[in-house]
Amino acid sequence: QLQLQESGPGLVKPSETLSLTCTVSGGSVSRSGYFWGWTRQSPGKGLEWIGSVYYTGTTNYNPSLKSRVTISVDTSKNQFSLKLTSVTASETAVYYCARGIAVPGPNNDYLDYWGQGTLVTVSS
Amino acid sequence: SYEVTQPPSVSVSPGQTASITCSGDELGDKYAFWFQQKTGQSPLLVIYQHNKRPSGIPERFSGSSSGNTATLTISGTQAMDEADYYCQAWDSGSAVFGGGTKLTVL
Numbered sequence: 001q002l003q004l005q006e007s008g009p010g011l012v013k014p015s016e017t018l019s020l021t022c023t024v025s026g027g028s029v030s031r032s033g034y035f036w037g038w039t040r041q042s043p044g045k046g047l048e049w050i051g052s053v054y055y056t057g058t059t060n061y062n063p064s065l066k067s068r069v070t071i072s073v074d075t076s077k078n079q080f081s082l083k084l085t086s087v088t089a090s091e092t093a094v095y096y097c098a099r100g101i102a103v104p105g106p107n108n109d110y111l112d113y114w115g116q117g118t119l120v121t122v123s124s
Numbered sequence: 125s126y127e128v129t130q131p132p133s134v135s136v137s138p139g140q141t142a143s144i145t146c147s148g149d150e151l152g153d154k155y156a157f158w159f160q161q162k163t164g165q166s167p168l169l170v171i172y173q174h175n176k177r178p179s180g181i182p183e184r185f186s187g188s189s190s191g192n193t194a195t196l197t198i199s200g201t202q203a204m205d206e207a208d209y210y211c212q213a214w215d216s217g218s219a220v221f222g223g224g225t226k227l228t229v230l
Contacts, residue, residue, distance in 0.1 A: 037219070039167075047159075047167065047210055049219035060217035063125065096166055103173075107154040107214040112178060114166040 002026040004097050004115035011121050018084040018120055022097030029073050029080055030055055035100040036080040037111065038071060040093040048093075052100060053080055087122045094119050126215035128156075130222035136229055142198040144225045146211030149192060156194030157212040158187060160205075161224075167210065171196060203229050 008020035022036065029036060037052035051061035053071045061069045070083040082095070094117040100109050128148035136142035146156055155174055159167035169178050171187035174194060184199045198205055206229045211222040 039219070039221075046224045047161075047212075047221040049221065051218070062218050063216075108173060109214065110155075110157050110169065110172040111159075111167075111212075111219070112169050112172075114168070117166050 002099060002113045004099065004113060006095060006097050006115045006118040008118065008120070010119060011123065012087055013124050014088055014122055015086055018082070018087050018091070018095075018122070020082045020095055020097075020118065020120070021079050022081070022115060023077070023079050024099070025078070027099070028075075029078050030075040033102050035102050035109065036071075036073065037098050037100055038082045039096045039098060039111075039114075040091075041096070041117070042090070042093045045093075050082065050084070050095075054102060089122050092120065092122045126213070126220050128211055128213055128220055128222040130209075130211055130225045132223070133226045133228065136198075136201045136227065138203060138229055139200055142201045142205070142227055142229075144196045144198075144209050144211075144227065146194045146196070146222050147192055148213060148220075151192040151194060151213060152189065154213045154215075156187065156189060158185075158194075158196045159210045159212065160207045161210065162207045170209075198227075201227075201229055205229060 003025045035052045035054040038050040068085045073080045096117045097115045098111045099113040100111045158171040161167045174189045175187040208224045
């Protein structure tokens with residue numbers, strides 16, 4: 001059974017960099033046909049896509065966050081990570097990692113497994 | 125930027141059918157995906173590619189699409205189905221989520 005677990009600091013100061021890691025068990029981040037993504041949810045709000053990294057290393061980012069986001073894969077540790085620079089208080093949220101199935105053709109991919117999420121508070 | 129729109133809330137009586145819509149420009153040319161999120165839990169995929177159910181999702185969950193509107197239908201709604209539901213589509217490689225619909229079973 002695939003499991004994803006987010007980890008990282010629960011408190012980040014404004015203007016600093018938010019760094020999170022998602023550890024994957026029961027599957028391999030380097031296996032073809034999958035991608036690995038991050039989504040966040042501010043308290044009481046909806047879901048916001050951050051971006052993803054494919055098994056090939058190709059990344060896709062939310063255009064509104066693209067200038068500040070880096071998502072990467074560490075195959076040796078079977079993890080993938082998120083870095084978001086220059087954070088503000090409005091980016092306090094639960095951050096989720098997820099696995100996606102890459103399906104040939106446009107707009108066919110889907111997110112099938114999610115981590116439990118980790119709350120990151122941006123505050124001084 | 126691309127947007128998909130859902131009603132903020134839907135109410136249904138136990139045993140009845142609940143329908144949650146999701147609309148967006150050219151949504152008919154894309155697939156819609158649906159997630160269920162219960163309080164304090166992570167999202168759970170219930171429908172993918174308009175009308176396919178992942179393993180373990182009850183048959184009472186179904187999806188359809190017509191024109192630029194996708195619909196999640198829950199037949200014989202149960203109290204356990206009370207949750208927030210999000211539709212999602214892809215646009216230029218990015219996932220776009222609707223604002224979510226709170227389903228109340230009363």
